[in-house]
Each structure stands twice: as structure tokens, then as C-alpha cells.
Amino acid sequence: MKFPISITILLCRFARFLLRRLGRGGTNVPGTLALKLRPDILKTLSKDVTIVLVTGTNGKTTITRMIEQCFREAGFSYFTNRSGANMDTGIAAEFVVNSTVRGKCQYPYALIECDELAFRKVSRYANVKYVVVSNIFRDQLDRYGEITHTLTGIFDGIHNIPDATVCLNADCSLSTSLHERLPNKVIFYGLNCPLYKDRVKEVSDAPYCIHCGKAYRYDYVTYGHLGKYFCENCGYRRPEPAVAVEEILSMDADSTTVRLKFPDGEHKVKINLPGGYNVYNAAAAAAVGTAMGLSDETVTAALEHFECGFGRMEKVTINDTDVRMILVKNPAGANQVLSFLYNIEDPAVFVVGLNDRYADGTDISWIWDADFEKLVSMGDRLHRVVVTGIRADEMAMRFKYAGLDPQKIDIIRDYSELLRSVTKEHIPVFIMPTYTAMLSIRELMSREYHIKEFWK
Amino acid sequence: MDTLKICHLYPDTLNLYGDRGNILCMKKRMEWRGLPVEIAEISVGEHFDPYDYDIYFIGGGQDFEQEVLLKDLAGEKGTAIKRAVDEEKVFLTICGGYQILGNYYKTWDGVQCDFLGAIDVYTVGEKKRMVGDFMFRLSEEDGGSIVTGFENHSGKTYLGKDVRPLGKILRGHGNNGEDGTEGARFKNVFASYSHGPLLPKNPKLCDFILKTALARKDPNISLKALDDTFENRAAAFMEKRLSAE
Numbered sequence: 001m002k003f004p005i006s007i008t009i010l011l012c013r014f015a016r017f018l019l020r021r022l023g024r025g026g027t028n029v030p031g032t033l034a035l036k037l038r039p040d041i042l043k044t045l046s047k048d049v050t051i052v053l054v055t056g057t058n059g060k061t062t063i064t065r066m067i068e069q070c071f072r073e074a075g076f077s078y079f080t081n082r083s084g085a086n087m088d089t090g091i092a093a094e095f096v097v098n099s100t101v102r103g104k105c106q107y108p109y110a111l112i113e114c115d116e117l118a119f120r121k122v123s124r125y126a127n128v129k130y131v132v133v134s135n136i137f138r139d140q141l142d143r144y145g146e147i148t149h150t151l152t153g154i155f156d157g158i159h160n161i162p163d164a165t166v167c168l169n170a171d172c173s174l175s176t177s178l179h180e181r182l183p184n185k186v187i188f189y190g191l192n193c194p195l196y197k198d199r200v201k202e203v204s205d206a207p208y209c210i211h212c213g214k215a216y217r218y219d220y221v222t223y224g225h226l227g228k229y230f231c232e233n234c235g236y237r238r239p240e241p242a243v244a245v246e247e248i249l250s251m252d253a254d255s256t257t258v259r260l261k262f263p264d265g266e267h268k269v270k271i272n273l274p275g276g277y278n279v280y281n282a283a284a285a286a287a288v289g290t291a292m293g294l295s296d297e298t299v300t301a302a303l304e305h306f307e308c309g310f311g312r313m314e315k316v317t318i319n320d321t322d323v324r325m326i327l328v329k330n331p332a333g334a335n336q337v338l339s340f341l342y343n344i345e346d347p348a349v350f351v352v353g354l355n356d357r358y359a360d361g362t363d364i365s366w367i368w369d370a371d372f373e374k375l376v377s378m379g380d381r382l383h384r385v386v387v388t389g390i391r392a393d394e395m396a397m398r399f400k401y402a403g404l405d406p407q408k409i410d411i412i413r414d415y416s417e418l419l420r421s422v423t424k425e426h427i428p429v430f431i432m433p434t435y436t437a438m439l440s441i442r443e444l445m446s447r448e449y450h451i452k453e454f455w456k
Numbered sequence: 457m458d459t460l461k462i463c464h465l466y467p468d469t470l471n472l473y474g475d476r477g478n479i480l481c482m483k484k485r486m487e488w489r490g491l492p493v494e495i496a497e498i499s500v501g502e503h504f505d506p507y508d509y510d511i512y513f514i515g516g517g518q519d520f521e522q523e524v525l526l527k528d529l530a531g532e533k534g535t536a537i538k539r540a541v542d543e544e545k546v547f548l549t550i551c552g553g554y555q556i557l558g559n560y561y562k563t564w565d566g567v568q569c570d571f572l573g574a575i576d577v578y579t580v581g582e583k584k585r586m587v588g589d590f591m592f593r594l595s596e597e598d599g600g601s602i603v604t605g606f607e608n609h610s611g612k613t614y615l616g617k618d619v620r621p622l623g624k625i626l627r628g629h630g631n632n633g634e635d636g637t638e639g640a641r642f643k644n645v646f647a648s649y650s651h652g653p654l655l656p657k658n659p660k661l662c663d664f665i666l667k668t669a670l671a672r673k674d675p676n677i678s679l680k681a682l683d684d685t686f687e688n689r690a691a692a693f694m695e696k697r698l699s700a701e
Contacts, residue, residue: 017516051519137470146518148518203467203468203471204468207468207469208469208524212522213524215500215501267463290500290637340610362587362588362606363473363587363606363608363651364478365473365474365475365604365606365652365653366473366474367474368474368475368476368477368480368656369471369473369474369476391690391692391693393686393689393693394690394693396686396689396690397656397657397686397687397689397690399657400686401477401480401484401656402479406683406685406686409686413461
């Protein structure tokens, strides 16, 4: 006999209530409990709900927030997993919280950010209608083993839901290979133009054709292995995207303006978030908007209005100083952040917070694959470099080998002292933390500077 | 003094886990001493003369790119690498790069894949990966210092009788998790499972490798000491943490 759904829901809610009373924002304990009692709980709770799910290596949170803004503009009634609780346990907990005790979801729409490997577990039971795959890069290989495991995980996830519409990044040769093996309806999105004049030095995660093993050729590369690729040998090539950025009109420290093509026309859009990689995130959000039948105007308004999420270029003010926090976790993502920082015009203070807990990835060797040399080459605009986190020493050494004078590298382990020190000259600060370093810094900001807690 | 020439083999394929940091480390430690150094990159489909370089570096890669590599190694590239090893050129090879110098790799379900046979080791695949921070002590001939790094491999490697280990495992798995050995030494080949990358946090080993290569040009070479405060601090942190486990 199955464990009764009502009691499962009540127990989970109680666990969550207790955790919050203890001042902890965790969602994993209630979710683990729910899945233990009822492994198929998502099947019941997601009945009659239209689920939009975002997965892939980089950009999940930002794409989710952009789609959320589309939902707001469209007046949808929805719930979403907010605090980076994107494993099957966190997602189960969110469904529990947003359902009645009888197991009926209170919202017609659910917007879910989902970890690449948790995806197949979630889609096994949950009734997912739309899937967005951001891209596939090398990420935390200590956990995923190899990039092909990520690809297989996403394939399995989509394989569970043949009726779902899938939005794929046309410029990612790994993602597009999914299309040929699945019966799903696919909408491609991508960039019909290069992204930067001056790219960082980086390695490609997929230099060879996934079908025949011959090196790809490119009409242009946007970043990493993304771009207009083709294989001379077997003819595998980038598909034509239905939703595409046709031109980058301008880029600055706060936004990027682009010409965005939808199936029925073009719009000039100001994406309210800086950084070239966010142009991809915007195209992904536009693709799912199109798939859902939202008007172009709703989508473009959303991209212009939305505010960024947890640790993704989040801006706060401390001691009258702008402090931006940008999560880094793998070389492709870090290189995108470094490209953005390289283009800022005024001097700034740069902080890297390197932790090596499980959620960060226990292998920190990716810092050697990220082009920190680019940051060092900023000259006078590199006002100061501070490193923090469990593996601060290693990061300091990385900066030394990137060519920075060791005298100019400060190690400050105490976050309280760190925030005080980096804001004392009132020069803009960019903090690049790994995941758990971000949680700790965020917690301290809320405690000492009363910046709101992230799960509220 | 002649320019030290370093050849990075397959930089675009075997490029996992920051292994290219080893190249950067060797380059910087030469430059900081005012010694001339040059890096060349040789990829799939490109040829090289085994006599052209002093140090060869091969990093780790992902299994799915292996086919491309094997095809490339089967030709004259493989012969050139073997020749360079025989001629006592210095090699630093990590993980996948270490394995391909060996005789073969047998997958866990029994499929055998022949490799170069440049050093007498072989590797057997395991389903379970050996992943995590690890620590070993170099053998006395190679300086005897403690090395910390990160291992991530499913292959278990076993050494033949003419090959000695690079070090003795203090924490973690190393070659196979069974015999307490880590890495391999044969002629001037230094092979290891240590990513991290290996050299920056272990400057003594880096200098030992540089010196081995430079001594072939000038037997009286001595390397000026560098300020290794940052390097030693990063290594000491990991040594302390691993020792406490």
C-alpha cells in the first residue's frame, strides 16, 4: 500500500516549518522525506499543471528568472523553485508546499529549474510540457564524470516526456545532437552573429564532430564550443534557429541591446542584464515564450523588465559602494564573467571566493582552465585583487601564475573583514564566489548589512 | 643557454582538470629565472620530430574523444612519441596521457585497446571511479617531497618490472588503490594520476623536471631558488587537511 499523500504533505510541511523556525532556508530535508514516503509524489502533484523546466550546464537560474518575468507580464498564476533548490528533492519540496493537503497543486503553471542529472528523475513522474536546455559544458567533473554523461542524462530526461516541446541551443553541437535521437517537437534558438570582438583564451569542450570525430569548422565562434559549426566530413551542422539574435547593437555594464528575431518578426530588445552569455539566456527565454504562444511583446517586455537572481550579477550597496556578486563554478562560465569584467571601463576591486565543498565541486582545478590572465591584463582598472574561501591559497597562487605581482594579492578569509575591507575605498566591487562561498557571503550580508535573505 | 623547448601534445583534446596549468608553471618558472623557454602545441593530424623538443607534456582527456586520438597515435605520431621516450627526452604525462604511454587499456567489460607500449604499464577499467584529493611521497631519487593533487580516474594501472613508481601513496588511491603506488618513472618519463594541476603546488617537482631536461643540454646547470611562499602555503594547506583525514 502506498503511503497516504495527505500525511506525506503534512509531514513535509512540518519539517519545513521547523527548519525555518531554526533559521535555515533548506529545502532538501522535506523533499527527501517526501520522496522517501512517496517516490511518485510528483506524478500526483503535477497533474493538471503546465510545467516549464529549465536545465543545462550554465544559465539555468537566469533563464528561469527571465521566463518568470514572462509569466508575470502575461499574468500567469504560477509557482517556481527560487533558491537554487534544483535537485529532485528541492523540486519535490516546492510542489509539496504549493499543493493542498489533498495533493492538488494550487497553480496552473510551474516553472522549474532542474539540475542536469536530477532531470531524469523529475521527468519520470512530473508532467513536463516545455523543456529548455541552456547548453552543455564541462562542469564539476568530479560529480558528473564526463561531459557525455551530462548529455546522456539530459537525453534520458527528455526521453521520459515525448510530448514535451524542447527548446535547444542551436549553437551548441552537443545539445543539438539530442534533436536527432528524440521524437519531440524542437524549437532552436541561437546567435546569428558573433558575440565579442575580443574573446578570452579558452579551450573548446567539444572540438570534434560528435558523429564522425573530425574537427568542426566554424563560420564564427561566440564562446567556448558555441557558434556556427559544421563538419566537412559528415555534414553535421548547426540547425537554423527559429528564435535568434541577429545583431548585438550595444553592450555596457548594465545591459545589452540586441535585434531579436522571432518566427513572426524582429524586435529591438534591451536585455536588462550585462554579459554576453546573458544574450544566450535571453534567446532561450524567448524560445520558450514562443513555444508557449506568448506574444513577442510580452517576451520583449519581460527581458527589459526582469531583475537578476541569486548571485547572478546581483547588485547590492554596502558602505555606499556597489557590490556585484557573480557566481562562478566552471571554466566556461568563469570565462564569460571574465570577458564581461574585462570590458568594464572604470577601476574595480575583484574578489574570488573559492570553496571546494560538494556543492561547489570538490575539484578546483578548473581555475587553471579559466583565463584569469585576462583580468590581470586590465592594468590600472584592476585596482585590487582579494581572494577568500577555503582554497584561497590556491586561488592566490593562480593569480601569481597569471602574472599578477604577489604583493598585490590579498588573502582575507574572514568574510566580515573582507566586506569591510573591499568597500572602504568606495570603488565598485565584483565578487566571484563559488556556490557555498556565495551562500556564506550572502548570509553575512543579510546579518551585518540587512540585505534580504535569499529564500524570502 | 639554449632555449628550452616544451611540446604540449594534444592540447585541444587532452585538456581536462586544469592540466594545462603544468605548462604554464614550467614556463613561468623558467621566465622568472630569466631562462629562455618556448612552447609548441601539436594536435591531431600534425607531425613532429622527436628530436625537436626537450620536454613533452600530455594531459588527461575524456573517453569519448579517445577514438580520434587512437587513430592519430596509430600512425607516425605514435612512433615519434616512442622514439622520444627511448631517446630519454623528458615526458610529463597525466592520467589519460599516462595511460596511452602504456601497453594497453582493458575496459571493465573486457574490450582491449592497444596503446603505445612506450612504458611497461597497463590499465584495467573499473566501474567505480577513484575521485578526490590525494597525497603521495615522491621516491628519494626524485627528491622525496610530498605531493598533493586531485585524482579522477576509473582505470587501474599496474607497473611492469622495469618501471618504478613516481611515489608512494599517503592518502587516496594512486595507480590502482591496491599496491600503494602512484604514477610511474621510466627513463625520463614522469607519469602521474595527479590533476590539480600537478606542478604549481609542487614547485620542487616542477624544478626537478626542468632540471632533468636542462641537464641534458648543460650537465652543470643549477637552478636559482625562487620565492615559493604562495606555492608552499597552498600545498601546506592540503597536506595538513589530508593528514587529518
